[in-house]
Amino acid sequence: MHNEKKEPVLSGVVGFFDEPDSLIEATAKVRDSTFKHFDCFTPYAVHGLEHAQGLPRSKVPYVTGIFAFTGTATAFAWQYAASKVWWPHIIGGKPMNSLPAFVPIIFELSVLFGGIATFFAMLAFNRLPNLRKRAFDPAITNNRFAILIENPNAGKDEEEGQEAFHPDQAEQFLKSLGAKDVRKVFEEGWFS
Amino acid sequence: MATAETAEQMETRKPVNDVLVTGGRTFSEVNEDVARPLENFPTGRWWVCFIAAMAAFFMGAVLLLKTFKDGVGVWGLNQPIGWGNDVTTFVFWVGIGHAGTLISAILFLFRQKWRTGINRSAEAMTIFAVMTAGMVILTHTGRTWLAAFWLLPYPNQRQLWPNFRSPLEWDVFAVSTYFTISLIFWYMGLVPDIASIRDRAKNKIRKFALTILSLGWRGSNRHWVHYEQAYLIFAGLSTPLVLSVHSVVSFDFAVSQLPGWHTTIFPPYFVAGAIFSGFAMVVTLLVLAREAFGLKHYITMDHLEKMNKIIMTTGMLVGYAYGVEFFIAWYSGSAFEQFTFINRAFGPYWWSYWIMVSCNVLIPQLFWVKRFRRSIPVMFVVSLYVNIGMYFERFVIIVTSLHRDFLPSSWATYVPSWVELGMFTGWIGFFFIWFLLFVRFLPAIAMGEVKSVMDQPSKGASHA
Numbered sequence: 001m002h003n004e005k006k007e008p009v010l011s012g013v014v015g016f017f018d019e020p021d022s023l024i025e026a027t028a029k030v031r032d033s034t035f036k037h038f039d040c041f042t043p044y045a046v047h048g049l050e051h052a053q054g055l056p057r058s059k060v061p062y063v064t065g066i067f068a069f070t071g072t073a074t075a076f077a078w079q080y081a082a083s084k085v086w087w088p089h090i091i092g093g094k095p096m097n098s099l100p101a102f103v104p105i106i107f108e109l110s111v112l113f114g115g116i117a118t119f120f121a122m123l124a125f126n127r128l129p130n131l132r133k134r135a136f137d138p139a140i141t142n143n144r145f146a147i148l149i150e151n152p153n154a155g156k157d158e159e160e161g162q163e164a165f166h167p168d169q170a171e172q173f174l175k176s177l178g179a180k181d182v183r184k185v186f187e188e189g190w191f192s
Numbered sequence: 193m194a195t196a197e198t199a200e201q202m203e204t205r206k207p208v209n210d211v212l213v214t215g216g217r218t219f220s221e222v223n224e225d226v227a228r229p230l231e232n233f234p235t236g237r238w239w240v241c242f243i244a245a246m247a248a249f250f251m252g253a254v255l256l257l258k259t260f261k262d263g264v265g266v267w268g269l270n271q272p273i274g275w276g277n278d279v280t281t282f283v284f285w286v287g288i289g290h291a292g293t294l295i296s297a298i299l300f301l302f303r304q305k306w307r308t309g310i311n312r313s314a315e316a317m318t319i320f321a322v323m324t325a326g327m328v329i330l331t332h333t334g335r336t337w338l339a340a341f342w343l344l345p346y347p348n349q350r351q352l353w354p355n356f357r358s359p360l361e362w363d364v365f366a367v368s369t370y371f372t373i374s375l376i377f378w379y380m381g382l383v384p385d386i387a388s389i390r391d392r393a394k395n396k397i398r399k400f401a402l403t404i405l406s407l408g409w410r411g412s413n414r415h416w417v418h419y420e421q422a423y424l425i426f427a428g429l430s431t432p433l434v435l436s437v438h439s440v441v442s443f444d445f446a447v448s449q450l451p452g453w454h455t456t457i458f459p460p461y462f463v464a465g466a467i468f469s470g471f472a473m474v475v476t477l478l479v480l481a482r483e484a485f486g487l488k489h490y491i492t493m494d495h496l497e498k499m500n501k502i503i504m505t506t507g508m509l510v511g512y513a514y515g516v517e518f519f520i521a522w523y524s525g526s527a528f529e530q531f532t533f534i535n536r537a538f539g540p541y542w543w544s545y546w547i548m549v550s551c552n553v554l555i556p557q558l559f560w561v562k563r564f565r566r567s568i569p570v571m572f573v574v575s576l577y578v579n580i581g582m583y584f585e586r587f588v589i590i591v592t593s594l595h596r597d598f599l600p601s602s603w604a605t606y607v608p609s610w611v612e613l614g615m616f617t618g619w620i621g622f623f624f625i626w627f628l629l630f631v632r633f634l635p636a637i638a639m640g641e642v643k644s645v646m647d648q649p650s651k652g653a654s655h656a
Binding site for chain 2: 007018020021038042045050053056057063071080086088094105108109112115119122123126128133134135191
């Protein structure tokens with residue numbers, strides 16, 4: 001029986017800010033520093049932060065587009081097949097392939113496929129639902145903003161190449177940017 | 193000459209955006225205010241409302257069983273009036289279900305920041321209204337347990353398919369797509385706010401449930417980027433969707449050959465009516481909710497005034513449509529069209545027509561006066577009248593067009609039976625059960641969005 005407690009894994013060093021504008025300023029400086037792995041945590045979407053953080057545009061729209069067109073094609077093919085091939089009936093003197101009458105369902109299915117795909121694409125890109133990483137401070141969903149300089153070696157085996165990471169340097173750096181309550185954060189799951 | 197503005201003029205010019213959250217609230221006070229009703233035991237008033245809603249729903253459920261046992265004849269429907277209060281109730285609830293998406297999607301695309309205070313509760317109302325409408329239309333098929341066979345296209349041994357040229361089939365797709373997309377949009381908007389509530393939760397079971405519902409949201413900005421993009425796409429998808437749904441509902445009538453239904457103005461007329469009735473229901477509910485849950489700093493008088501302006505505008509659009517219908521009936525030169533409309537206003541159902549006109553066109557004119565637009569009692573009463581008027585609009589369209597068939601030997605009159613009126617009350621109860629549970633268990637204000645339109649704390653200013 002192995003009852004010994006596992007050594008907690010350092011996930012990074014966090015520093016807090018009380019205002020969005022000082023967060024954006026500090027984030028830009030972290031981006032230009034030697035710390036390449038970091039993330040910001042905010043109670044709401046702070047506009048302009050994605051540029052300060054150097055994040056690329058989201059790819060979600062491409063997924064939406066592909067699935068919306070799949071919906072368009074599915075709806076047309078399905079209605080065409082049912083009305084012309086599988087069960088041909090003349091109704092109201094209309095042609096078997098009554099394209100104008102198919103338009104409402106073509107539209108609805110495009111939106112349905114596109115919408116559902118958008119939601120799941122958002123989840124997939126964000127690796128949600130997230131069970132492994134616990135929120136490290138309740139203030140983040142309330143009124144404070146944080147920068148987390150991540151430990152690039154967290155979750156890696158000893159044998160894999162270890163990148164240099166000095167938590168003390170990161171702490172000093174965050175403090176120099178005006179962050180408050182700078183501290184180390186350890187990995188913890190929601191239910192562990 | 194925009195550049196010629198002097199510094200002084202710029203000083204005195206009013207800000208483009210009004211103050212959206214009053215009372216100088218800070219971010220943490222937003223969380224306190226929104227979470228308060230969720231973290232306390234429900235009040236006596238809540239229980240009274242909830243029990244009343246449950247009682248109404250159970251009465252409706254018993255009458256529904258009677259319908260299943262005896263058939264839809266117990267509703268008082270008979271030839272030529274095959275649609276009565278049932279379809280009226282369906283269109284009524286689907287119409288109400290349009291305000292939420294209008295507020296959350298269209299006002300989002302137009303960058304109307306005031307929407308943030310009201311969008312969550314309006315979207316919830318939308319979902320519950322569409323659920324109610326779905327229940328109404330499924331039960332109106334009479335043998336609801338068989339409806340799936342008739343409505344849904346699926347491969348079967350007999351190789352039968354529904355008629356895709358029928359607007360009733362389009363409606364199945366329109367309403368179910370609308371419900372699905374609204375539900376996902378609403379839930380996605382809720383995720384960060386559920387995370388806020390989760391991080392305050394003390395009770396273990398509550399915390400566990402909220403953790404699951406929040407999907408483990410941590411507020412990471414990498415997540416926010418995808419989230420915001422997805423939100424924008426949902427707004428973009430929902431905007432044509434919301435316009436399409438009531439257009440398709442109007443096709444149920446307009447695509448038929450019946451005088452009184454067969455008009456090209458129906459889609460825009462129905463959409464305007466849907467927004468009109470939906471906003472009236474939002475005003476009715478929010479006037480009560482902001483009072484009961486202390487949300488006056490978020491659902492401010494300015495919000496209500498803006499909604500009242502929309503109610504007045506859409507009310508006049510609907511009034512215009514009433515006029516155009518009469519003009520086109522005359523202009524068509526068709527004796528049947530002309531008869532239908534004269535009969536509508538002056539025939540046996542004249543009372544329902546004039547209730548509709550008074551409630552929808554005349555009473556909202558009060559909102560020309562700013563004092564009335566900003567008066568809680570006035571807007572509450574007007575919103576109730578609009579709700580009543582919009583029920584009668586659908587009643588007028590459906591029943592007056594049906595009760596005079598082409599041959600006088602087929603003429604009849606229709607009054608909803610007590611069974612049908614009881615079920616109508618039951619559906620109102622059904623709607624309120626969900627709404628009351630919503631305000632009790634989920635954050636009724638979109639905290640994450642409200643915070644982004646508040647005065648931002650900035651360096652130097654002291655913010656706790």
